[in-house]
Amino acid sequence: MPLFSYSVQEKIFAAVEAIPPLAKWVNRLLINRIVKRARSRPHPLSTAHDFVSWKGLTDRRWSGRHLPPGVRTTMPEVDDLLDLFERRDSTQRLCPKSTCLFPAFAQYLTDGFLRTETDNLIAKGETADTRLRRNTSNHEIDMCTLYGRTQAQTDALRLSSETRGEKGRLRSQKLNEEEYSPFLYSDGQVDPDFAVLDRPLGESDLTDELRAKLFAVGGDRVNSVPQVAMLNTLFLREHNRLAGEIETAHPDWSDERIFETARNTVIVIFIKMVVEDYINHIAPVPFKLKADPSVAWRAPWNKPNWITVEFSLLYRWHALIPDTLQWDATPQPVSSTFMNNALLLKAGLLQSFRLISATPAGEVGPRNTAKPLLHVEKSSIEQDRFCQLASYSDYRNYLGQSRPTHWSNISTDPDVATKLSKLYDDPRNVDFHVGLFCEDRVPNSPLPSLILSFVALDAFSQALTNPLLSEHVFRPSTFSEPGWRAIQSTNVLRDIVDRNVAGGAGDTFISMTRQDWVPE
């Protein structure tokens, strides 16, 4: 329980923020406190082996792990646990704080580095489920959703032209006088220029009509819903806008240099959005955390990133997805929006941001997942068990929280607590993935407690360690004057929308926080 009410906290932090050196100090203190809750990397174990090995310490295709495999004797059947996830009533419980821009951003962010292997790249002697222990991540916030995971993908997505007005640009097309990524398909076939890209997940089930509007992009999930394609479109435009500004400032620079300088800038702007828009939205306290790179420069926790299997699992926030979305005149079931970029193209970028920011998200927590998505919860619990994750109680202990001794330590909802008590013999035996989502939502945050701790921890310990933010790299020459200026002057996503839509954003409401949110 906080010492002061939210409104008193607001006054205290406003006073702190009015004194920049004090604000900087408090910012550093808070970030260090958040990160130091967990052990610093390198983690001794990854999913490669259950013992410490050179392969496990160096081959990042295997996922890291915070805790060693747990041994639990009695575990309920997975099917019996789904009752804890399935929505009771016909209407979804909504989040009082978040708009649908929050889950859209969360998905776009995490699709870039939470990348459990999807293909069965199974070698001799491996079981088919081995892919659940592996990833295709670069382990950095590198905007691979926009630029591709590999050099060959980046090359395919670039215009690569030394012609004036084209230097450093990503390939794009104009539709309804707005800029979008080019289409992946041409005359019903994948454009050969884009053969090296990761194919969009789920494209095989699509109608020709939907397939024709898939974008050629870096990420295999960018096309999954139009609000994610919307975010990628925003950063595509920002990249090309910056490339234009950099070219104007440096007409003698090559295509390569302009491209790389614009990319440096877009990555850092994105990281700034992660901290200053996304994390501040999640944070239950009204202090505005800043992406101050110097916090990490000499921090003992500044060690190479390595995405963990726990992080990959705890980011499955299906309950946030609304049942309906109003892309058109009438609300439509969310399932009809999947891979449907026509909705984005019809609305245009600004109206899409307006719409998504006007729609409340669902609430993360127990009994709020729609029936058609229950199979995803099931496979998440199965992945938890396949990776032999330690118990929910062990992870609370790991982050310095007390172990649950009563069911009510997990959930204050008597229904949930009772159900848990019938499924498990002891609160200490609850599965990690189950405990995570049974917890109460933290007041003034969209997330339950343990998820919130992990998200904040991993955001800072893996975002501020980005090489572009490092001590001798984060300086104006790395970004050019227009790039540096853009970084300094961007604080929320809305700032980027404003400069990338015709006529600006005007008074359109664009935010991860609901316009009608009232602090709890």
Added chain:
Amino acid sequence: MPLFSYSVQEKIFAAVEAIPPLAKWVNRLLINRIVKRARSRPHPLSTAHDFVSWKGLTDRRWSGRHLPPGVRTTMPEVDDLLDLFERRDSTQRLCPKSTCLFPAFAQYLTDGFLRTETDNLIAKGETADTRLRRNTSNHEIDMCTLYGRTQAQTDALRLSSETRGEKGRLRSQKLNEEEYSPFLYSDGQVDPDFAVLDRPLGESDLTDELRAKLFAVGGDRVNSVPQVAMLNTLFLREHNRLAGEIETAHPDWSDERIFETARNTVIVIFIKMVVEDYINHIAPVPFKLKADPSVAWRAPWNKPNWITVEFSLLYRWHALIPDTLQWDATPQPVSSTFMNNALLLKAGLLQSFRLISATPAGEVGPRNTAKPLLHVEKSSIEQDRFCQLASYSDYRNYLGQSRPTHWSNISTDPDVATKLSKLYDDPRNVDFHVGLFCEDRVPNSPLPSLILSFVALDAFSQALTNPLLSEHVFRPSTFSEPGWRAIQSTNVLRDIVDRNVAGGAGDTFISMTRQDWVPE
């Protein structure tokens, strides 16, 4: 100039070392002082681009660089500079401190991670010389010379057997009742089991007789001279010896776990040799530096390794190689020992160590390279210029040393100083690679000043950052009881020889420091 003579320093440091907590503190102080002379990683630039780019910051196939490309207007012809390297007299100038075990260890160590690309893996739009800017390094001290650079190579080198008495072992053969790596060739053809290994450099020029005795090993330079194959043989035996001890202690462990645990141990023992045998031999002061992992745990310089092009160039110590070596009854020219493993097999491991430790090394410095090796000096200067390295003066400044204002600031040898003054218009314009090797040798060290600084800097900043030494990994369970004990009880190479030759090393002199060395 040191404040005290070497013998007084010896007394002071002996007093310090008698008080363990004080010795630990001094050790930490000295290592931090050495490492902090240079900028911490990540370096803003690599050889990928002359500007900061995401590719340059993340793709380690490109070599790092300490300083940005330098612009120098007048530079002498490379051929004219060779006079500074070529030996004057017929007899080699010898190093008063080092035996040939020192260069053998230096080569074995650096062949593992200073790996300028050797094949022309040239893609579209690249020049043929691009390989000089690239590497095939894993950027870790990982004993890839023994275990291979890739998983497939490691698999090929392993016995991979669950049979008792074979678990966790590397493949080997018995010759003259001693253990060696298996031969690479079988009936004149590369054994298909070893097809994935990197082929030994220079093997195409060999006679069938020499080729038949090449070992199947991890490193493509292990076979280059018998004293390097000797070191690899030592660690092969140590691995298999440890695997045996671990199997005895843990009969239930799998081949995989025993192999990985022995490998963890061998890598850490090797790093201990790097610091406590090799670096202490190089150090001009008599304090015995220790490989104390905790020095790096919270150090702000503990950042991911990235081998630099400067480090790669400054480690070319051809002058150390003696003109003759006495493997048999009579001394023979060193050229006849190249890739000649028969010499090692005939002498056996212990006698080889004795012989190499009984032979003084040449002195690193100007005018001490044998004529047949001059072409290597030439290509090093060409690589320096191809990579547009900054000047020798810039690198002195980078490490906090004064820039040279007179020729005598580079060399006190009037011949060398005069020659330099005729070749360059200003001491500040001397090429990095030329200045490095024209400097005077530091008293009581085998190395000239700037090379010494870089070697110590990079040894600590890249060895103590090894993941096996990290805070939550460096503990007994990572190595097993026999492994942990071996780490604790090994201080110099001689300790490892002693337990891996029949009957032990007895009173055989084995050392990088000459038996007849007298401090200067």
